[in-house]
Each structure stands twice: as structure tokens, then as C-alpha cells.
Amino acid sequence: MKDFFSSFIEQPFDGLKSWLFFSPMLYSAFYFLAFFFEDFSGEKTALILAAYALYLFLYTAIYLDHKRALIYIAGIILLCIGISSILFSSYALLWSSSYFCGYLYKRKAAIALLAVNIVSAVVASQILSHGNVLFFLLSSILPLVSTWFFGSVGQYFKLDNIIKKQKDQQIESLAQIAERERIARDMHDLLGHSLTCIALKSELAAKLLNTDNIEKAKTEIEEVSELSRTALQEVREAIGNYKKRSFNEQIKSLVAKLHSADIQVSTDLANLKLNAETETALTLVATEAVTNILRHSRADKVHISLIDKYNKLVFTISDNGQIKKLVEGNGIQGMRERIEKLGGKIQFQIKNGMTTEISLDESIAC
Template structure:
């Protein structure tokens, strides 16, 4: 795969747009000459004014697809070149351009881009006539190092994009297999039964034509039994599709939490429960996880399963910033569900927020 494909489809905006303002802290080096050197007010004012179009070009580059990134990059280089005679802190502006060159272009082109920037610094130094060479030497090191960071960031984005594509392909394959399984199940269930219904109906029709009512009634009764049996089988099959089990549901909840930015740990062995109890536990855990996502402001969550000789305990713990817990319909609903199976819901706030679901083992439930 061409190493630029991912970068062209996923500009920087899609991966860490929220950090775009933070990266502008590198402009601090732009202000150093303004502070250390005595400059007239017009030079200081012009240096500050130049930042407006530069920051615009920065975000333009940050959100550009690969095939159009050249325009904001060249604009940043032009702004840096024009302000260099007034403020040699423009080196900071060139480093932003080197980062985007490294991010958007393959290695050979990126290295040529870095070299072109260094040559530009040499030419600026010769034309302007700086009496010191840190502008070229220090600037060359910055361009090379920041450019390599851009290359590394591109590789990281490519890997993330590749992982996402792999997950999407796996999900698509799983969906196709599930559809095939459903089609196969329905064919197995209904193929023979529908053939029997068709034959019974045809036979009953012929018997009625010959006025053999007793035999026709027998066929219609059998036809009714086949139809009822088919309906029951379909209901059981659909119920099986809807109920994916506690293990699958817990994994799905963990992935949902991770998708929302939480670090999730799963501890202990997931117990085997009856379908009725599993359904209520799944609903309860879903409610607790939704509360974490919407109310806790947490970034770490642990779901643990502890099994003793007499009971099963499920703990959902997070490091959220909740000061108090108010029982709404969600928590009240969990308690009502658990009461039916002699279970209970407990919660506590200390260093962390912990919800505990406790159930007696199936053999210990009152009959």
C-alpha cells in the first residue's frame, strides 16, 4: 500500500484536532527575538500582525487533504520568508511547514522538502546578511527534527487507519456470516414445514372436493399443528438472535466505553447464568455504563466478576468526579430487576465510584 494513501484520506483534523491549539505553543520561539532585541514598535507590531495569516494557514494545513496541503504549506513558507528580515524568530514558522511536509508526503519527497527549506534558510541568511549563523545551523536542526516528528505522526495515523479498516472488514465479514446463518436457519426451519403445509392443504382441498370431510378435517388439523410448530420455532430462533449472552454483551459494553475514551479493565470470570437472569444483568450493566458515559466524567473503568460459594458479585468501578449519587429511574429500575432474583444493588463514593450487583447462586435461589 502506498504510504501516503492513509494520510490523504485522513487529514490531521480527523485524528487529533482537539490538540491543534496546543501545538501553537511552539510559537513561543517566534517571540524570543522580540523580547531579547531592542526593536522599534513598528517591527514588533508587524511581527504580531503576521501571526494572523500564519495561524489561518496553519489550520488550513491542519484540515487539508493531502492533494491540497501544498497550498497552505507554501503560504506558511512565504509568510516566514517575508517576516525573516524583521524577526529571525521566523524559524518557528518554518518548523510548522516542515512538520506538515513530513506528515503529508512520502519519505523521499519529505526529505527533499526539508532540504529545500534548509537551502531557503541559507539564501535568506546570505541575502539579509545576518552576522551570525545560528539562523541556518539551529534552523536546519529544527526543520529536520520537527519534520521527522511529522513523518512519525503520519506513520501512526496510517497504522490507526489500517487497524480501523481491518476492524471494519472483520465486522462486515461477521455480518455476512450472521446473515448466512439466519438464512440457513430459516431455510432449515421453514423449508420442510412449508412443503408439508403445501401438501396438507392440497390434500385437504382434494378431500373436500370428494366430500370426504372426516379425512379432510384430519389433514387440516395436522396442517394447523405444523403451522403452530413453525411459528414456535421461529419465535425461539428470533429470541436466540436477540439474546447474545452475558459475555458478548459485556465485551460490547467494554468496547463502547473505550470508544468514549475510557481505559477499561475486565477482571474475573464471567459466570454462567440462566437466560432470564442474564437478560436482567445485561440491562443493569448497560444502565450503569451509560451513567458512566453521561454523568461521571471518568477516564478509567473496571468491571469485575467475583464468585463465591453462595453468591456472585459484579462490581462496576470508575474514577469519576461524582460527589453524590441520586437515585433516578435508572437505579430504581436496576433494584427492581434484581429484587425478582433476590439480588441487590449497592454503591459507594470514596476515592472512586463503585456500584456492586450481588446475586445468590442459582442453586441458592428460593424455589
């Protein structure tokens, strides 16, 4: 039964850590609206408060156990209908249940559950012992539909973020595969010839030993030894190059990631010899900028440039994305701190996309 209910769920919550946990709860404040218009006996007040406590339990249960959310939503609906006989503002509980239906469930199931909430509001209005039925319906159904829509929009953005994360992971995976293939090709090109020569010379030395041609066999074995040392040195150099790739090589790797996301990239990189500290800082900044482009910008064109301008090194990354406002999170702050530590300046401009521009004194950067 639990699996049956969960099969209709489109997107669960992130548990109590999600900010969405609190937003629908605000609607329930209208539950106490009736207290401003009439006085309740002590027994009725206790019953109303007990019903609200039960609502909070069901509300929290939806977040903690979303697979059984339909049961808890049904509980909220029944609670609303039951308490409406003494509290005309009980309709506020339906707003939360409607939000959950819009956020949690697939479109067809969500629409069906919206209809159930509307029918429940109608039923609750007929149980009212006093109060205006039309006012009850208008006060419950219109906000009910609005909160359902709000929940549906929340689900859309949640799914969109998940798709973006999956795409980022896929891009990262493709980049890793490409890097492994490059290393494999390099190792093949590097060792293929040397190992072939070693094998041939070893076979030749064995044949020469069989014919008692000791001197020639010794010469071949010495050459095998020399080839082995040369191959070992080449492998060590190759590994050292992998550990320390140049700035331009790092940029090429980032460009490959952008290409994997179907983003056109143009580059204008001057052949400048940067010091190690500058290379590291610019590489980290470029990596953060490209990550932000992939995750947030929805750009399809990117330009990366590194130029020497009036004794200043200017590094620029620009895109044609849809960023309207810059929010300086940890990533942006980290970029700023790295560049300012080198005595440089970093600027962000939002116009027809986003441009990140870094300027450093040539005497510091090179």
C-alpha cells in the first residue's frame, strides 16, 4: 500500500531542512480568524486547539514520511470537515493540504486531489452550524486553488534544479572519461614504440645467445636496458605533466566541459608566462565561473580571453546567459578573495548575460 501511494509522487521534500517546510504553515494562521468574531467556551477552545495540534502532527508527518503523504493529507481534510461544525475558519487547513497536492504529486493525480479538496470545502460548508456559507466557500476555494498552483510551481523549479544537477554530473562524468581516454592515448603513444623495440631486441638477443654470438647479444641487452631507462624517464615526465598542467591546458579542459553542454566557446588567450600563484588563482576563478555558467546562466555562447593591456593582465569570461541579478554566494566571494590577495581587481557586470573581468599588474602576475 505504501508503494502504491508513493508511485504517484513526483517530487518529495528535503525533510525539515527545506525552507518549504515553513511556508505553507503560515496559511494555517487563518485557522484562528474566528476568534476575532466570536467567543468560544472553554470546551470548544480546547477542542479547536487539540484539532490544530493534530493538524501540526499531520503536517510534519508529510515531510518526514512523504510516501504516506496521501494518508496524512486525507487526515487534514477530514479534520477540517470535522471541526467546521464549530469553527467557520477551519477552511485554512485545506490550503496546506492543497499545497501539498500540487507540490508532491504528478499532474493528473495533483488535479484529481485538487478536486477532492474543493469538494471537501463544499462538504465542510454544509456542516457549518452558523456563518455565511458563500463566504466560507469563497474564503476557502479561491486561496485553495492558489496554494495548489503555488505548490505546482514549486515542484517545477525543484525538478528543474534536479535536472540541472544531473546534467552537471553528466558533464563532469564525460570530462573525466575524456581525460582518461587522453591519458590512455598518451601512454599508448609513449610506451608503444619503446616496448615494441624492447620486445624485438630481447628476442634478437635470445637468438644470438643460441648461436653463441655473445658480443652482439650483449650489445642488444645493453640497448634493451637503455630503452627501458628512457621509457621509465618518459613515463615519469608524463606523470609530472599530468600533475601540473599549464593555465592554457586547464582552460582547454574547461572549454571541453562547455562544449559538452552544447555551448559555443570562443577564446583569445595570449601566450603569457604566468607565475604559479597567478596560474592557480586564475584557474580556480575560471573553474568557478564556468561552473556557474553551466548551473545557472542558460547561456549558449561563452567568450574567454587573456590579454596584456597597458602593462596589466586582463582575464575575461563572458556569456549571453539569462542572469538578471548577481547574488554573491561563497563561490563569488572566494573568487574575489583570491584575486584581491594577489593585489588585483575583479568586476562582475550583468548586461546581456554576465561578464567576469579580472585585472592584475603584469609585474605581479608574470
